[in-house]
Structures are given as C-alpha cells and as structure tokens.
Amino acid sequence: xxxxxxxxxxxxxxxxxxxxxxxxxxxxxxxxxxxxxxxxxxxxxxxxxxxxxxxxxxxxxxxxxxxxxxxxxxxxxxxxxxxxxxxxxxxxxxxxxxxxxxxxxxxxxxxxxxxxxxxxxxxxxxxxxxxxxxxxxxxxxxxxxxxxxxxxxxxxxxxxxxx
Numbered sequence: 001x002x003x004x005x006x007x008x009x010x011x012x013x014x015x016x017x018x019x020x021x022x023x024x025x026x027x028x029x030x031x032x033x034x035x036x037x038x039x040x041x042x043x044x045x046x047x048x049x050x051x052x053x054x055x056x057x058x059x060x061x062x063x064x065x066x067x068x069x070x071x072x073x074x075x076x077x078x079x080x081x082x083x084x085x086x087x088x089x090x091x092x093x094x095x096x097x098x099x100x101x102x103x104x105x106x107x108x109x110x111x112x113x114x115x116x117x118x119x120x121x122x123x124x125x126x127x128x129x130x131x132x133x134x135x136x137x138x139x140x141x142x143x144x145x146x147x148x149x150x151x152x153x154x155x156x157x158x159x160x161x162x163x
Contacts, residue, residue, distance in 0.1 A: 022093055022143070026151035028052065034082070034121075034159040036139060038063055038075060041132075043121070043139060045152055053152070055145050060137040065163075067099065067137050069108055070116035075137050075161065076104070082121075082157045085150065092123030092143040093150045097159060121153075122146060 029047035036043045038059055045053045062073035076099040083096040100108070100115040108115035121139045123146035134140070139161075141149065 022147050022150075023087070024147045024151040026148075028152070031152050031154070031157055034153060034157060036075075036159065036161040038077065038161065038163055043141070045149065053148070055141050055149070058135060058140040059133050060135050061133055063133050067104070067116060067119070068113075069111070070114040071136075072116070073137060075135070075139060076100075076119060077161050077163055078103075080159050080161065082153055082155050082159060084155050086120070089120070089122055091120070091125050091138075091140070091146075093146045094120040094122035094138075095150065095153055095155075096120055097139075097161075121149060 029050075029052060031045045031052065032048055033046045034043065035046060036057065041057050041059070043055045043057045044051050045055075059075040060067070060073045063075055065074055066077040067074040076097070078101070080098040080101065083098045086094040086096065097119045099119040100117060104115045116137060119137055121141070122135075123141060123143035
C-alpha cells in the first residue's frame, strides 16, 4: 500500500511539472503566415487566408517607421521570415526574425551605420512588468501567449510587418 502511494505521488508530481512546461504541443492547421500590424498593435497567425489566432503586441520604444539603424528603437517593416527558435531566451521563449535583409544592410552601409539585428517575437523578461512599446525593436507578447506562438510557428514561416 505504501508503494502504491509513492507511485501515485510521483505520477501526480510529474503531471504538475509537465503542466507547467513552457513547451506546448500544437496539432492544428500549419501557420503559413504571420502578419503584424504595427499601428493596431496586433499580430495574426494565419493558415492560408484564415486567421487562427490574434494577439495584442508591444513594439520597439520608438515604433513609428521602419527600423534602419542599431539602437533606433524601431520595429522593422516589410517581408521577412522566422529564422530560428530560441528556447533559452532571456525573454522566456523567442522566434528570430530575419532582419536585416539585403536591402536593410545596404541602406545602413550607405549611411555608414550598423542596421542592428537580433529582432525577435518574444515573451517578457524575467521580473519585468508588461507595458506598451518597451522593446529595442522586437515584437513582445505575454509569456503564456509566447508559449502558444512558439508551438504554432516554425522556422521558415513568412512574416509581414506592416506600418
């Protein structure tokens, strides 16, 4: 009987740990496009032309206009793709965005500046309260939302970021 109780406790403990994992599963339709509308502060995950999920977002601390240079606080605008996943992100979880592209690099070089980089969709940093437009140019959501997005969106998925 004592052995049975130990087994039940271990199963329950494992179950609670698994529920708390930041890595979620997803078995729905494949996300074929991520659309970001900066002016409305919305991000849409689509399968073909059907919106699967909509999220409120925060942007860079100076969100108006296209990111051009390192440190400008702007979130890029244009067509990119999800470059990679970062399970060990300082910001809970993150998905890399392929900024800068060839045009971004050329523009910055012509101005004698660096274009910046490390643009992600990510959760919140540990201990930092959520607030509007606080990132250095990234797209931020809550940690719980990021867990779902991380499960749904795969590297190679196109992302369009509109003004």
